[in-house]
Amino acid sequence: xxxxxxxxxxxxxxxxxxxxxxxxxxxxxxxxxxxxxxxxxxxxxxxxxxxxxxxxxxxxxxxxxxxxxxxxxxxxxxxxxxxxxxxxxxxxxxxxxxxxxxxxxxxxxxxxxxxxxxxxxxxxxxxxxxxxxxxxxxxxxxxxxxxxxxxxxxxxxxxxxxxxxxxxxxxxxxxxxxxxxxxxxxxxxxxxxxxxxxxxxxxxxxxxxxxxxxxxxxxxxxxxxxxxxxxxxxxxxxxxxxxxxxxxxxxxxxxxxxxxxxxxxxxxxxxxxxxxxxxxxxxxxxxxxxxxxxxxxxxxxxxxxxxxxxxxxxxxxxxxxxxxxxxxxxxxxxxxxxxxxxxxxxxxxxxxxxxxxxxxxxxxxxxxx
Numbered sequence: 001x002x003x004x005x006x007x008x009x010x011x012x013x014x015x016x017x018x019x020x021x022x023x024x025x026x027x028x029x030x031x032x033x034x035x036x037x038x039x040x041x042x043x044x045x046x047x048x049x050x051x052x053x054x055x056x057x058x059x060x061x062x063x064x065x066x067x068x069x070x071x072x073x074x075x076x077x078x079x080x081x082x083x084x085x086x087x088x089x090x091x092x093x094x095x096x097x098x099x100x101x102x103x104x105x106x107x108x109x110x111x112x113x114x115x116x117x118x119x120x121x122x123x124x125x126x127x128x129x130x131x132x133x134x135x136x137x138x139x140x141x142x143x144x145x146x147x148x149x150x151x152x153x154x155x156x157x158x159x160x161x162x163x164x165x166x167x168x169x170x171x172x173x174x175x176x177x178x179x180x181x182x183x184x185x186x187x188x189x190x191x192x193x194x195x196x197x198x199x200x201x202x203x204x205x206x207x208x209x210x211x212x213x214x215x216x217x218x219x220x221x222x223x224x225x226x227x228x229x230x231x232x233x234x235x236x237x238x239x240x241x242x243x244x245x246x247x248x249x250x251x252x253x254x255x256x257x258x259x260x261x262x263x264x265x266x267x268x269x270x271x272x273x274x275x276x277x278x279x280x281x282x283x284x285x286x287x288x289x290x291x292x293x294x295x296x297x298x299x300x301x302x303x304x305x306x307x308x309x310x311x312x313x314x315x316x317x318x319x320x321x322x323x324x325x326x327x328x329x330x331x332x333x334x335x336x337x338x339x340x341x342x343x344x345x346x347x348x349x350x351x352x353x354x355x356x357x358x359x360x361x362x363x364x365x366x367x368x369x
Contacts, residue, residue, distance in 0.1 A: 037085040041128040042098055044080040056110040057084045064090045093120040098131040205347040206257045209270035210358045218366040220279035224292035226269055227284035229261040231298040241302035254343035260301045271358045293320045303346055309338040311349035313357050319368050328368045332357040
Protein backbone atom coordinates (compact mmCIF):
# COMPACT_ATOMS: atom_id res chain seq x y z
CA UNK A 1 0.00 0.00 0.00
CA UNK A 2 2.80 2.37 0.86
CA UNK A 3 4.56 1.55 -2.46
CA UNK A 4 1.55 2.44 -4.61
CA UNK A 5 0.82 5.81 -2.90
CA UNK A 6 3.52 7.91 -4.69
CA UNK A 7 2.36 6.66 -8.11
CA UNK A 8 -1.20 7.84 -7.37
CA UNK A 9 0.05 11.29 -6.34
CA UNK A 10 2.24 11.60 -9.43
CA UNK A 11 -0.57 10.50 -11.74
CA UNK A 12 -2.99 12.99 -10.17
CA UNK A 13 -0.45 15.81 -10.60
CA UNK A 14 0.05 14.95 -14.28
CA UNK A 15 -3.69 14.91 -14.91
CA UNK A 16 -4.10 18.28 -13.15
CA UNK A 17 -1.23 19.80 -15.16
CA UNK A 18 -2.69 18.58 -18.47
CA UNK A 19 -6.07 20.02 -17.49
CA UNK A 20 -4.47 23.38 -16.62
CA UNK A 21 -2.74 23.51 -20.01
CA UNK A 22 -5.98 22.81 -21.84
CA UNK A 23 -7.76 25.40 -19.67
CA UNK A 24 -5.14 28.03 -20.45
CA UNK A 25 -5.36 27.33 -24.18
CA UNK A 26 -9.16 27.58 -24.01
CA UNK A 27 -8.95 30.91 -22.09
CA UNK A 28 -6.37 32.26 -24.50
CA UNK A 29 -8.55 31.46 -27.50
CA UNK A 30 -11.73 32.89 -26.03
CA UNK A 31 -10.96 35.47 -23.35
CA UNK A 32 -7.25 36.21 -23.52
CA UNK A 33 -7.26 38.57 -26.48
CA UNK A 34 -6.77 36.04 -29.31
CA UNK A 35 -10.25 34.69 -29.47
CA UNK A 36 -12.22 34.05 -32.63
CA UNK A 37 -11.31 36.45 -35.40
CA UNK A 38 -12.96 37.60 -38.60
CA UNK A 39 -10.75 37.86 -41.68
CA UNK A 40 -11.00 40.50 -44.39
CA UNK A 41 -8.99 41.36 -47.48
CA UNK A 42 -7.64 44.82 -48.25
CA UNK A 43 -6.74 46.00 -51.75
CA UNK A 44 -3.99 48.62 -51.90
CA UNK A 45 -3.58 50.26 -55.31
CA UNK A 46 -0.23 51.79 -54.38
CA UNK A 47 2.94 50.61 -52.60
CA UNK A 48 2.77 50.14 -48.82
CA UNK A 49 6.33 50.91 -47.65
CA UNK A 50 7.26 49.21 -44.38
CA UNK A 51 4.04 47.23 -43.85
CA UNK A 52 4.81 43.78 -42.44
CA UNK A 53 2.91 40.64 -41.54
CA UNK A 54 1.94 40.97 -37.89
CA UNK A 55 1.48 44.72 -38.07
CA UNK A 56 -1.32 46.07 -35.91
CA UNK A 57 -4.81 46.81 -37.22
CA UNK A 58 -6.54 49.79 -35.59
CA UNK A 59 -10.24 50.56 -35.73
CA UNK A 60 -10.96 54.20 -34.81
CA UNK A 61 -7.56 54.25 -33.11
CA UNK A 62 -8.15 51.07 -31.03
CA UNK A 63 -6.14 47.91 -31.77
CA UNK A 64 -8.48 45.15 -32.90
CA UNK A 65 -6.20 42.74 -34.78
CA UNK A 66 -3.20 42.34 -36.99
CA UNK A 67 -2.10 41.71 -40.57
CA UNK A 68 -1.94 37.99 -41.25
CA UNK A 69 -0.81 37.94 -44.87
CA UNK A 70 0.68 40.21 -47.54
CA UNK A 71 0.95 39.50 -51.25
CA UNK A 72 1.43 40.99 -54.70
CA UNK A 73 -0.98 40.91 -57.64
CA UNK A 74 0.79 39.45 -60.70
CA UNK A 75 -1.18 41.41 -63.32
CA UNK A 76 -1.11 44.69 -61.33
CA UNK A 77 2.52 45.65 -60.60
CA UNK A 78 1.62 48.51 -58.24
CA UNK A 79 -1.13 46.68 -56.31
CA UNK A 80 -0.77 44.97 -52.94
CA UNK A 81 -3.24 42.64 -51.29
CA UNK A 82 -3.35 42.18 -47.51
CA UNK A 83 -5.34 39.93 -45.22
CA UNK A 84 -6.25 41.10 -41.74
CA UNK A 85 -7.75 39.29 -38.78
CA UNK A 86 -9.80 41.40 -36.39
CA UNK A 87 -11.79 40.66 -33.27
CA UNK A 88 -15.24 39.31 -33.77
CA UNK A 89 -17.99 41.94 -33.59
CA UNK A 90 -15.68 44.68 -34.93
CA UNK A 91 -18.16 46.88 -36.91
CA UNK A 92 -16.50 46.56 -40.30
CA UNK A 93 -18.91 47.84 -42.96
CA UNK A 94 -18.79 48.14 -46.71
CA UNK A 95 -17.99 51.87 -46.49
CA UNK A 96 -15.30 51.51 -43.83
CA UNK A 97 -12.32 53.62 -44.79
CA UNK A 98 -8.90 52.01 -45.00
CA UNK A 99 -5.52 53.67 -44.81
CA UNK A 100 -2.05 53.39 -43.38
CA UNK A 101 -0.92 55.24 -40.30
CA UNK A 102 2.68 55.75 -39.25
CA UNK A 103 3.18 55.66 -35.50
CA UNK A 104 6.03 56.55 -33.18
CA UNK A 105 9.35 58.21 -33.90
CA UNK A 106 10.36 55.38 -36.22
CA UNK A 107 7.13 55.64 -38.25
CA UNK A 108 6.02 52.00 -37.86
CA UNK A 109 3.15 51.43 -40.32
CA UNK A 110 -0.20 50.05 -39.14
CA UNK A 111 -3.47 49.45 -40.95
CA UNK A 112 -6.04 52.05 -39.89
CA UNK A 113 -9.78 51.37 -40.25
CA UNK A 114 -12.24 54.18 -39.74
CA UNK A 115 -15.95 53.99 -38.97
CA UNK A 116 -18.60 53.98 -41.64
CA UNK A 117 -22.28 54.91 -41.64
CA UNK A 118 -24.59 53.11 -39.23
CA UNK A 119 -27.07 52.42 -42.02
CA UNK A 120 -24.51 50.75 -44.28
CA UNK A 121 -24.54 46.95 -44.45
CA UNK A 122 -21.82 45.05 -42.63
CA UNK A 123 -19.05 43.56 -44.73
CA UNK A 124 -19.21 39.78 -44.89
CA UNK A 125 -16.27 37.90 -43.50
CA UNK A 126 -13.72 37.40 -46.25
CA UNK A 127 -14.90 40.53 -48.05
CA UNK A 128 -12.57 43.09 -49.58
CA UNK A 129 -12.00 46.70 -48.59
CA UNK A 130 -10.32 49.11 -51.02
CA UNK A 131 -7.77 51.42 -49.44
CA UNK A 132 -7.97 55.14 -50.10
CA UNK A 133 -5.71 56.66 -52.74
CA UNK A 134 -2.40 57.72 -51.24
CA UNK A 135 -2.89 55.53 -48.17
CA UNK A 136 0.65 54.17 -48.45
CA UNK A 137 2.30 57.59 -48.59
CA UNK A 138 4.22 58.37 -45.41
CA UNK A 139 4.93 61.87 -44.16
CA UNK A 140 8.49 61.54 -45.43
CA UNK A 141 7.33 60.49 -48.87
CA UNK A 142 4.70 63.25 -48.93
CA UNK A 143 7.37 65.82 -48.06
CA UNK A 144 9.64 64.42 -50.74
CA UNK A 145 6.85 64.61 -53.34
CA UNK A 146 6.06 68.20 -52.35
CA UNK A 147 9.72 69.21 -52.65
CA UNK A 148 9.90 67.57 -56.07
CA UNK A 149 6.88 69.60 -57.22
CA UNK A 150 8.43 72.80 -55.84
CA UNK A 151 11.70 72.00 -57.60
CA UNK A 152 9.82 71.47 -60.86
CA UNK A 153 8.00 74.80 -60.51
CA UNK A 154 11.25 76.62 -59.72
CA UNK A 155 12.96 75.00 -62.69
CA UNK A 156 10.16 75.95 -65.09
CA UNK A 157 10.16 79.58 -63.87
CA UNK A 158 13.88 80.14 -63.31
CA UNK A 159 14.10 83.07 -65.76
CA UNK A 160 11.05 84.83 -64.31
CA UNK A 161 12.35 84.40 -60.77
CA UNK A 162 15.74 85.75 -61.81
CA UNK A 163 14.11 88.84 -63.35
CA UNK A 164 11.92 89.34 -60.28
CA UNK A 165 14.92 89.22 -57.94
CA UNK A 166 16.81 91.64 -60.20
CA UNK A 167 13.86 94.05 -60.14
CA UNK A 168 13.66 93.82 -56.35
CA UNK A 169 17.36 94.61 -56.15
CA UNK A 170 16.89 97.65 -58.41
CA UNK A 171 13.92 98.79 -56.31
CA UNK A 172 15.93 98.39 -53.10
CA UNK A 173 18.80 100.42 -54.56
CA UNK A 174 16.35 103.18 -55.52
CA UNK A 175 14.93 103.24 -51.99
CA UNK A 176 18.43 103.46 -50.54
CA UNK A 177 19.32 106.41 -52.80
CA UNK A 178 16.11 108.27 -51.92
CA UNK A 179 15.96 107.57 -48.20
CA UNK A 180 16.10 111.28 -47.18
CA UNK A 181 13.22 112.15 -49.51
CA UNK A 182 11.18 109.21 -48.26
CA UNK A 183 11.81 110.26 -44.66
CA UNK A 184 10.54 113.74 -45.55
CA UNK A 185 7.42 112.30 -47.20
CA UNK A 186 6.67 110.09 -44.18
CA UNK A 187 7.20 113.02 -41.82
CA UNK A 188 4.79 115.13 -43.87
CA UNK A 189 2.19 112.36 -43.85
CA UNK A 190 2.52 112.00 -40.07
CA UNK A 191 1.97 115.71 -39.58
CA UNK A 192 -0.97 115.76 -42.00
CA UNK A 193 -2.68 112.90 -40.16
CA UNK A 194 -1.88 114.27 -36.71
CA UNK A 195 0.74 111.62 -35.93
CA UNK A 196 4.43 111.85 -35.13
CA UNK A 197 6.11 114.19 -32.70
CA UNK A 198 4.60 117.61 -32.14
CA UNK A 199 6.11 120.40 -34.22
CA UNK A 200 8.48 122.71 -32.37
CA UNK A 201 6.74 125.84 -31.14
CA UNK A 202 7.80 128.97 -33.01
CA UNK A 203 8.64 132.33 -31.47
CA UNK A 204 5.92 134.86 -32.32
CA UNK A 205 6.58 138.55 -33.03
CA UNK A 206 4.07 141.40 -33.30
CA UNK A 207 3.78 144.90 -34.75
CA UNK A 208 3.11 147.91 -32.55
CA UNK A 209 0.48 150.49 -33.43
CA UNK A 210 1.52 154.15 -33.61
CA UNK A 211 0.93 155.82 -30.26
CA UNK A 212 2.37 159.34 -30.65
CA UNK A 213 1.48 161.90 -33.30
CA UNK A 214 2.63 165.45 -34.06
CA UNK A 215 0.56 168.28 -32.72
CA UNK A 216 -1.78 169.89 -33.53
CA UNK A 217 -4.01 166.98 -34.56
CA UNK A 218 -6.76 167.40 -37.12
CA UNK A 219 -9.90 165.52 -35.97
CA UNK A 220 -11.31 162.73 -38.13
CA UNK A 221 -14.45 164.59 -39.21
CA UNK A 222 -16.15 161.92 -41.37
CA UNK A 223 -17.07 158.32 -40.64
CA UNK A 224 -15.19 155.69 -42.63
CA UNK A 225 -14.01 152.09 -42.44
CA UNK A 226 -10.73 150.30 -43.16
CA UNK A 227 -10.89 147.23 -45.42
CA UNK A 228 -8.63 144.20 -45.13
CA UNK A 229 -5.57 144.88 -47.32
CA UNK A 230 -5.27 142.99 -50.56
CA UNK A 231 -1.94 141.25 -51.21
CA UNK A 232 -0.28 138.78 -53.53
CA UNK A 233 0.02 135.18 -52.35
CA UNK A 234 3.65 135.63 -51.27
CA UNK A 235 2.61 138.26 -48.71
CA UNK A 236 -0.26 136.20 -47.26
CA UNK A 237 1.96 134.50 -44.73
CA UNK A 238 3.26 134.68 -41.18
CA UNK A 239 6.87 134.05 -42.21
CA UNK A 240 9.64 136.63 -42.28
CA UNK A 241 10.22 137.42 -45.96
CA UNK A 242 13.55 138.21 -47.58
CA UNK A 243 14.60 139.82 -50.87
CA UNK A 244 16.32 138.10 -52.54
CA UNK A 245 14.48 135.06 -51.19
CA UNK A 246 16.77 132.82 -49.11
CA UNK A 247 16.93 130.88 -45.86
CA UNK A 248 18.59 132.60 -42.93
CA UNK A 249 19.57 131.04 -39.63
CA UNK A 250 17.09 131.53 -36.79
CA UNK A 251 14.15 132.69 -38.91
CA UNK A 252 12.69 129.20 -39.47
CA UNK A 253 11.49 129.19 -35.85
CA UNK A 254 10.09 132.76 -35.97
CA UNK A 255 6.75 134.04 -37.24
CA UNK A 256 4.38 137.01 -37.07
CA UNK A 257 1.34 136.86 -34.82
CA UNK A 258 -1.02 136.73 -37.84
CA UNK A 259 -0.87 136.78 -41.61
CA UNK A 260 0.65 140.03 -42.83
CA UNK A 261 -2.52 141.62 -44.41
CA UNK A 262 -4.65 140.96 -41.31
CA UNK A 263 -1.87 142.12 -38.99
CA UNK A 264 -1.45 145.33 -41.02
CA UNK A 265 -5.22 146.08 -40.89
CA UNK A 266 -5.38 145.54 -37.11
CA UNK A 267 -2.45 147.82 -36.35
CA UNK A 268 -3.70 150.53 -38.76
CA UNK A 269 -7.08 150.53 -36.97
CA UNK A 270 -5.36 150.78 -33.58
CA UNK A 271 -3.21 153.66 -34.85
CA UNK A 272 -6.38 155.57 -35.90
CA UNK A 273 -7.88 154.86 -32.46
CA UNK A 274 -4.75 156.24 -30.79
CA UNK A 275 -5.06 159.34 -32.97
CA UNK A 276 -8.79 160.09 -32.42
CA UNK A 277 -10.67 157.45 -30.44
CA UNK A 278 -13.94 159.37 -30.69
CA UNK A 279 -13.99 159.23 -34.49
CA UNK A 280 -11.91 156.13 -35.13
CA UNK A 281 -12.82 154.05 -38.22
CA UNK A 282 -14.50 150.65 -38.15
CA UNK A 283 -13.32 147.40 -39.64
CA UNK A 284 -14.89 147.04 -43.09
CA UNK A 285 -17.05 143.92 -43.32
CA UNK A 286 -17.13 141.88 -46.56
CA UNK A 287 -19.98 143.10 -48.82
CA UNK A 288 -20.55 146.32 -46.86
CA UNK A 289 -19.60 149.01 -49.40
CA UNK A 290 -21.65 151.93 -48.04
CA UNK A 291 -19.89 155.04 -46.69
CA UNK A 292 -16.31 156.15 -47.00
CA UNK A 293 -13.72 153.39 -47.09
CA UNK A 294 -9.96 153.32 -46.80
CA UNK A 295 -8.84 150.62 -49.23
CA UNK A 296 -5.33 149.27 -48.59
CA UNK A 297 -3.06 147.15 -50.77
CA UNK A 298 0.05 145.62 -49.16
CA UNK A 299 3.01 145.85 -51.54
CA UNK A 300 6.10 145.04 -49.48
CA UNK A 301 6.77 143.61 -46.04
CA UNK A 302 10.25 142.13 -46.26
CA UNK A 303 13.89 142.29 -45.31
CA UNK A 304 15.95 143.63 -48.20
CA UNK A 305 19.54 142.42 -48.06
CA UNK A 306 21.12 144.99 -50.42
CA UNK A 307 23.12 147.09 -49.81
CA UNK A 308 22.71 146.12 -46.11
CA UNK A 309 19.84 144.40 -44.27
CA UNK A 310 16.88 146.76 -43.73
CA UNK A 311 13.14 146.30 -43.17
CA UNK A 312 10.78 147.70 -45.80
CA UNK A 313 7.01 148.15 -45.33
CA UNK A 314 5.07 149.55 -48.29
CA UNK A 315 1.35 149.81 -48.99
CA UNK A 316 -1.02 151.94 -51.04
CA UNK A 317 -4.15 153.67 -49.67
CA UNK A 318 -7.24 154.83 -51.55
CA UNK A 319 -10.01 156.84 -49.97
CA UNK A 320 -13.25 155.73 -51.67
CA UNK A 321 -16.67 157.36 -51.14
CA UNK A 322 -20.09 155.67 -51.00
CA UNK A 323 -20.36 155.82 -54.82
CA UNK A 324 -17.07 153.88 -55.13
CA UNK A 325 -15.33 157.00 -56.45
CA UNK A 326 -11.67 157.36 -55.45
CA UNK A 327 -11.33 160.71 -53.71
CA UNK A 328 -7.60 160.44 -52.95
CA UNK A 329 -4.78 157.86 -53.28
CA UNK A 330 -1.18 157.58 -52.14
CA UNK A 331 1.62 155.06 -51.57
CA UNK A 332 3.17 154.92 -48.08
CA UNK A 333 6.54 153.37 -47.30
CA UNK A 334 8.69 152.93 -44.23
CA UNK A 335 12.34 151.83 -44.16
CA UNK A 336 14.52 150.96 -41.16
CA UNK A 337 17.99 149.44 -40.85
CA UNK A 338 18.39 146.10 -39.03
CA UNK A 339 21.09 146.13 -36.35
CA UNK A 340 21.70 142.37 -36.48
CA UNK A 341 20.29 139.68 -38.74
CA UNK A 342 18.13 137.87 -36.19
CA UNK A 343 14.33 137.76 -35.67
CA UNK A 344 14.25 140.09 -32.66
CA UNK A 345 16.30 142.79 -34.38
CA UNK A 346 14.29 142.40 -37.60
CA UNK A 347 11.01 142.75 -35.65
CA UNK A 348 12.24 146.03 -34.11
CA UNK A 349 13.16 147.36 -37.55
CA UNK A 350 9.74 146.39 -38.96
CA UNK A 351 8.05 148.20 -36.06
CA UNK A 352 10.00 151.35 -36.88
CA UNK A 353 9.31 151.11 -40.63
CA UNK A 354 5.59 150.44 -40.10
CA UNK A 355 5.36 153.26 -37.54
CA UNK A 356 6.72 155.81 -40.02
CA UNK A 357 4.37 154.66 -42.80
CA UNK A 358 1.30 154.40 -40.50
CA UNK A 359 1.88 157.87 -38.98
CA UNK A 360 1.92 159.36 -42.47
CA UNK A 361 -1.24 157.39 -43.39
CA UNK A 362 -3.21 158.67 -40.37
CA UNK A 363 -2.20 162.34 -40.94
CA UNK A 364 -2.93 162.13 -44.69
CA UNK A 365 -6.37 160.56 -44.07
CA UNK A 366 -7.27 163.24 -41.53
CA UNK A 367 -6.44 165.99 -44.03
CA UNK A 368 -8.41 164.25 -46.83
CA UNK A 369 -11.53 163.82 -44.70
